[in-house]
Amino acid sequence: MAVRTHGGTGMPAVTSAESAESSVPRRLLAVATRLFAEKGFDRTSVQEIVAAADVTKGAMYHYFDSKDDLLTEIYARVLRLQMSRLTEIARQEGPVAERVERAAADVVVSTIDNLDDATISFRSLHQLRPEKQREVRDERRRYHELFRSLVVEGQNQGVFTDRVPADIVVDFYFGSVHHLSTWYHPDGALSPREIGAYYARLLLDALRPAPAHR
Amino acid sequence: MAVRTHGGTGMPAVTSAESAESSVPRRLLAVATRLFAEKGFDRTSVQEIVAAADVTKGAMYHYFDSKDDLLTEIYARVLRLQMSRLTEIARQEGPVAERVERAAADVVVSTIDNLDDATISFRSLHQLRPEKQREVRDERRRYHELFRSLVVEGQNQGVFTDRVPADIVVDFYFGSVHHLSTWYHPDGALSPREIGAYYARLLLDALRPAPAHR
Amino acid sequence: MAVRTHGGTGMPAVTSAESAESSVPRRLLAVATRLFAEKGFDRTSVQEIVAAADVTKGAMYHYFDSKDDLLTEIYARVLRLQMSRLTEIARQEGPVAERVERAAADVVVSTIDNLDDATISFRSLHQLRPEKQREVRDERRRYHELFRSLVVEGQNQGVFTDRVPADIVVDFYFGSVHHLSTWYHPDGALSPREIGAYYARLLLDALRPAPAHR
Amino acid sequence: MAVRTHGGTGMPAVTSAESAESSVPRRLLAVATRLFAEKGFDRTSVQEIVAAADVTKGAMYHYFDSKDDLLTEIYARVLRLQMSRLTEIARQEGPVAERVERAAADVVVSTIDNLDDATISFRSLHQLRPEKQREVRDERRRYHELFRSLVVEGQNQGVFTDRVPADIVVDFYFGSVHHLSTWYHPDGALSPREIGAYYARLLLDALRPAPAHR
DNA sequence: TATGAATGAGGTTTCATTCAT
DNA sequence: CATGAATGAAACCTCATTCAT
Numbered sequence: 026m027a028v029r030t031h032g033g034t035g036m037p038a039v040t041s042a043e044s045a046e047s048s049v050p051r052r053l054l055a056v057a058t059r060l061f062a063e064k065g066f067d068r069t070s071v072q073e074i075v076a077a078a079d080v081t082k083g084a085m086y087h088y089f090d091s092k093d094d095l096l097t098e099i100y101a102r103v104l105r106l107q108m109s110r111l112t113e114i115a116r117q118e119g120p121v122a123e124r125v126e127r128a129a130a131d132v133v134v135s136t137i138d139n140l141d142d143a144t145i146s147f148r149s150l151h152q153l154r155p156e157k158q159r160e161v162r163d164e165r166r167r168y169h170e171l172f173r174s175l176v177v178e179g180q181n182q183g184v185f186t187d188r189v190p191a192d193i194v195v196d197f198y199f200g201s202v203h204h205l206s207t208w209y210h211p212d213g214a215l216s217p218r219e220i221g222a223y224y225a226r227l228l229l230d231a232l233r234p235a236p237a238h239r
Numbered sequence: 240m241a242v243r244t245h246g247g248t249g250m251p252a253v254t255s256a257e258s259a260e261s262s263v264p265r266r267l268l269a270v271a272t273r274l275f276a277e278k279g280f281d282r283t284s285v286q287e288i289v290a291a292a293d294v295t296k297g298a299m300y301h302y303f304d305s306k307d308d309l310l311t312e313i314y315a316r317v318l319r320l321q322m323s324r325l326t327e328i329a330r331q332e333g334p335v336a337e338r339v340e341r342a343a344a345d346v347v348v349s350t351i352d353n354l355d356d357a358t359i360s361f362r363s364l365h366q367l368r369p370e371k372q373r374e375v376r377d378e379r380r381r382y383h384e385l386f387r388s389l390v391v392e393g394q395n396q397g398v399f400t401d402r403v404p405a406d407i408v409v410d411f412y413f414g415s416v417h418h419l420s421t422w423y424h425p426d427g428a429l430s431p432r433e434i435g436a437y438y439a440r441l442l443l444d445a446l447r448p449a450p451a452h453r
Numbered sequence: 454m455a456v457r458t459h460g461g462t463g464m465p466a467v468t469s470a471e472s473a474e475s476s477v478p479r480r481l482l483a484v485a486t487r488l489f490a491e492k493g494f495d496r497t498s499v500q501e502i503v504a505a506a507d508v509t510k511g512a513m514y515h516y517f518d519s520k521d522d523l524l525t526e527i528y529a530r531v532l533r534l535q536m537s538r539l540t541e542i543a544r545q546e547g548p549v550a551e552r553v554e555r556a557a558a559d560v561v562v563s564t565i566d567n568l569d570d571a572t573i574s575f576r577s578l579h580q581l582r583p584e585k586q587r588e589v590r591d592e593r594r595r596y597h598e599l600f601r602s603l604v605v606e607g608q609n610q611g612v613f614t615d616r617v618p619a620d621i622v623v624d625f626y627f628g629s630v631h632h633l634s635t636w637y638h639p640d641g642a643l644s645p646r647e648i649g650a651y652y653a654r655l656l657l658d659a660l661r662p663a664p665a666h667r
Numbered sequence: 668m669a670v671r672t673h674g675g676t677g678m679p680a681v682t683s684a685e686s687a688e689s690s691v692p693r694r695l696l697a698v699a700t701r702l703f704a705e706k707g708f709d710r711t712s713v714q715e716i717v718a719a720a721d722v723t724k725g726a727m728y729h730y731f732d733s734k735d736d737l738l739t740e741i742y743a744r745v746l747r748l749q750m751s752r753l754t755e756i757a758r759q760e761g762p763v764a765e766r767v768e769r770a771a772a773d774v775v776v777s778t779i780d781n782l783d784d785a786t787i788s789f790r791s792l793h794q795l796r797p798e799k800q801r802e803v804r805d806e807r808r809r810y811h812e813l814f815r816s817l818v819v820e821g822q823n824q825g826v827f828t829d830r831v832p833a834d835i836v837v838d839f840y841f842g843s844v845h846h847l848s849t850w851y852h853p854d855g856a857l858s859p860r861e862i863g864a865y866y867a868r869l870l871l872d873a874l875r876p877a878p879a880h881r
Numbered sequence: 882t883a884t885g886a887a888t889g890a891g892g893t894t895t896c897a898t899t900c901a902t
Numbered sequence: 903c904a905t906g907a908a909t910g911a912a913a914c915c916t917c918a919t920t921c922a923t
Binding site (some may be wrong): 691722723724725726729730 | 887889
Binding site for chain 2 (some may be wrong): 064
C-alpha cells in the first residue's frame, strides 16, 4: 500500500551494496519504529529517521509517501501480525477454554516481543489521518470480535460465566495487554511467557462460572 | 508550583468582570485539557489554546511558564484526585474484599468522569520533561503500592488467592482502567457505575481463592 | 533628567523602611550596572533587574522612564565622574608633563575602580537612542578635547614630541584605557595603581621628544 | 564546523544562476557582518538578515545552525585572518624592531580594512555561548602570546626597554587597535596606512630603551 | 534511483510597557 | 507610591516536503 516496491513480495529483495544486512525500506521502518516508540511520532523528525537509518531524505521519500506513511505501515504490520496469530489459534481444535487461554497468553507474549509496536499503537492513533484511523479501528474491532466470539462460545457452552458481558470482558482484557508497554521491562523478574500465563490465568479465573460469589 | 498566583488558594479569586464564570488560569487549564485530549499535546498549539480560552498569549505566559507547564498541571491534578480517592477508601472500615471492590469500581467511575484527563495521562507521559516524568511515575507507583497493599492484605487473610503475584494483579487491573478512554463513549448502553461494577467484579472474581481450576 | 526625585539633590534621601541601606533608585542603578556589565543590556530583562533589586516593576517605572533610561543614567554617571576628575587634574599647577602623567594614571585607576561602568560604556553605545548617543559622544569629545589640549600644550612647549598628531595620541591612549575591562582581573598580580603607572609611562615615553629614532 | 557544506573548500562553489555574484552562505555572512556592526547582534533579527541577503529563513537555517552560528563564523574568520598575518610577519627575516613595527602597523591596516569585523569582535564576545567565548579568548591569547614573544625578544636583545612588562605592553597596544572601530571614519584626513604608521611609531617609541627619563 | 538545497508556514516564547486598583 | 495582571508585537527556530539535477 505504501511501500513502493517493484516485486510482489511486499518487501523488495536486498540488492544494493550499501545495505548488506537489510533493505532500505526495512531499515527505515525498523528505525522509525524505535524512534517513534522512544520519543513519540511528533517528536521524531524525518531528519532523525534518515540519519539513524543512514539514508538520504530523497531515498526515504522514494519509498514512502510521507512520514505519516511510515506510521501507517507500522500499524498495518502490528494488526496483520496480531490478527494472523489470533486466527491461527482460534481455528485450532480443542475446548474453547483452552483456545481462549492460549490466545490470551499468546497476545501477551507477542506484545512483549514487539514492545515498540505496542507503545506506538496505543499512543499514536490520533496522529494518523482520520481516514486511516478509521481503518485501524475497524481492523481492531474485527480482532476484538474474533476474540469475543470465543468468549461467547464459552459462555454459551457454560464453561464461562456470563455475569459480565463479553464486550466488557474483551475491552477489559485488551486494556491490560496494551498497557504492558508502560510497565514491562526486559530486566524484570518474570519472563514474557510467565507474564502471559499469569494474564491468561486472571482472565480465565474471572470467567469461571458459578462462583459462590461472596 | 506552576500557576503563579499570589494568594494562597492555588487559584486566584474571580475578580475581573470579563470572566464571570471562571478565572483565567482555570479557563486555560480547562481548554487545554479538552484540546490535549482531542488532538494530542504536540498537535495542539498555544495559539489554539489561548484562542479557545479567549485570552492573549501573553496572559497565558503570565500564569504558566510554558506549554509543558499546562501538561504538568493536568498530571498533577489527576494524580492528586485519584490518590485522594483511593486513600479515602483504603482507610475505611470493613472487610478488605469490600474495600478493594469499592476502590476498583470507584477508580473506573472517576476515570470516566474525567475521561479527557485519562486520555491525556496515558498518552502524554513522554511529552513531559524527563524530570517531571519521573515525578509522575513515582506518584503513580505510590498509588499502585497502596492498591497493592490492599490486595496483599486480602491474600494474607486468605480471602484472595495468591496464584498471581499482587504486582501483576495491580498492573493488570490498571491497564484495563487506563484504557477505558480508548473505547468508552457516553452514548454507550452502560453507565459509568455499571462499568465500574463489572470491572470490579472481574477483578474480584479473578482473585477468588481455591478454584477447582479447570 | 531621568530619575524623578522630588528634592533637588539628584538622589532622593533614603526614607522608606524597606531599604535600610540604599534608596530604591540607587539600588536599581547599582543592580542594573552589574547586570548590564555581566550579560549585556539587551540580554538583561527588566524583570531580572527588579528581582535582583527586590523591587516591583511598577516601582521601577515610577523612578525611571524606561529600561533605556537606566542605561542613560549609567552613561551620565560615568561621564560626569571622568570629566570631573580630569578637570580637577588639568587645572592643577605644575609642569604639563606631570599633569598629563597624573591624568593618564588617574583615568586608569578610576576605570578599574568602576570596571562595570567601563564594560558597559564601551559596549553599549549603540543601544542608546540615537539622540542620546549623540549627547554621549559630544560629552566624550569634550573630554578628549580637554586631554588633547594638555598634550598640545606639552607639544608647544617642546616637552612632548609632535611626531604624531595629538588627536591620534589621545585616541590611541583612550583605546587602551577603555579596553582595560576586557582583560583586567582583580586577582591579577598588578594593582590598579601599578597598571596606571605603567600605562602613563608608556604614554609619556611615546611622547618623549627628540629620539635618535632608530 | 558551522557552515554545512559538503565539499572540502569550506565554501560551496557558486553554481546556481540566481546568485551570479556570491553563494548563499557567503552572502549571509557578508550581510550579517554589516548588520551586526551597524546595530549590534541582539538588535539584528534573523528576519532582517535574510531579507537583506534575499534569502529565505529556511535557507539560512539550512546553512547555519543558528543566529549564534553566524556570529561564531565571523569570529573565526577574524581570528584566522589576524593570526595568519601576524604569523607571516613574525617569521620574516630582519631585526626584531622592524618586525614588531611591521606587525603593529599591519594589524591597524587590516583592522581598518575589516572595520565591521572589529566592531563586532570587540563588542559581541558576551553574546557567544560561554564555550565559544572560551575558544575565542584562547585563540586571542595565542595571538597575543605571539606578539608578546616578539616584544620579549626585543627586550632581551636590548633594543626594547623592559621598564614596562611585555604583557602590559601588548594589552596596551591591542586596546588601542581594537578601539579603532569607535573613532575611525573613512572620510577622515588620514589613510589607514598613515594611521598604522602612527600607531606603530607610538608603540616603538614607547619601547625605546635607555631614556634619560625626565 | 538518489541527492540536498530550498521553501514557507507555523511553532513556542520573551519582554518592555501600560493601567486599573 | 506601589502592585501585578495583561498586552501584543516580534523574536528565534523547526520541519515535512518539493524539485532541479
